Amino acid sequence: MACSNKPKREHLMQPLIVTAALLRKRNQVLITQRPADKPHGGMWELPGGKLDGNESPQQALQRELREELGIEVAVEAVFDVVYHRYDWGAVLILVYECRWLGGKLQHLEVDDHRWIYPQDHSRYDILPADRPLFEQLSISPECSGSITGG
Numbered sequence: 001m002a003c004s005n006k007p008k009r010e011h012l013m014q015p016l017i018v019t020a021a022l023l024r025k026r027n028q029v030l031i032t033q034r035p036a037d038k039p040h041g042g043m044w045e046l047p048g049g050k051l052d053g054n055e056s057p058q059q060a061l062q063r064e065l066r067e068e069l070g071i072e073v074a075v076e077a078v079f080d081v082v083y084h085r086y087d088w089g090a091v092l093i094l095v096y097e098c099r100w101l102g103g104k105l106q107h108l109e110v111d112d113h114r115w116i117y118p119q120d121h122s123r124y125d126i127l128p129a130d131r132p133l134f135e136q137l138s139i140s141p142e143c144s145g146s147i148t149g150g
């Protein structure tokens with residue numbers, strides 16, 4: 001008889017660790033549009049990406065912003081940690097406050113970018129994992145530190 005207690009594969013999978021940048025210009029924040037040929041293509045998100053090899057989250061975020069946008073940033077405090085389950089698996093997103101150090105923003109690995117007021121986020125097709133964060137930013141832009149999602 002087959003063992004019915006064997007955990008399903010999805011229960012064994014760890015969440016994907018992702019870093020994301022909260023870059024602010026006055027009361028606006030930067031969002032970028034995912035390339036059409038990537039998963040969730042065309043949707044809007046905070047710039048960032050997965051950890052690669054042995055790098056720290058801060059190193060990963062600096063690399064992603066260099067690769068995707070051609071900009072250099074200082075990675076500062078954690079703004080939020082977001083856990084979200086997609087149908088393909090879970091993500092754990094470390095969202096850091098970032099400060100622009102240099103470089104001109106280019107669309108190297110993104111389709112587009114916008115500086116938006118957080119309260120306008122519903123005009124954009126934002127990744128589901130990020131929506132509670134934008135709701136929170138709309139209410140209290142400086143508030144940080146919660147672990148959201150589930």
Ligand SMILES: Nc1nc2c([nH]c(=O)n2[C@@H]2O[C@H](COP(=O)(O)OP(=O)(O)OP(=O)(O)O)[C@@H](O)[C@H]2O)c(=O)[nH]1
Pocket residue numbers: 016018019020038039040045046047048049050051064084091093127128129130
């Ligand atoms: N960068 C980023 N990814 C997010 C956010 N929210 C969110 O759910 N994700 C998810 O986290 C995952 C990050 O993967 P990614 O495709 O951006 O990472 P990457 O740049 O390292 O990808 P690649 O090198 O495989 O092309 C995606 O599944 C994406 O849908 C967000 O705000 N920023």
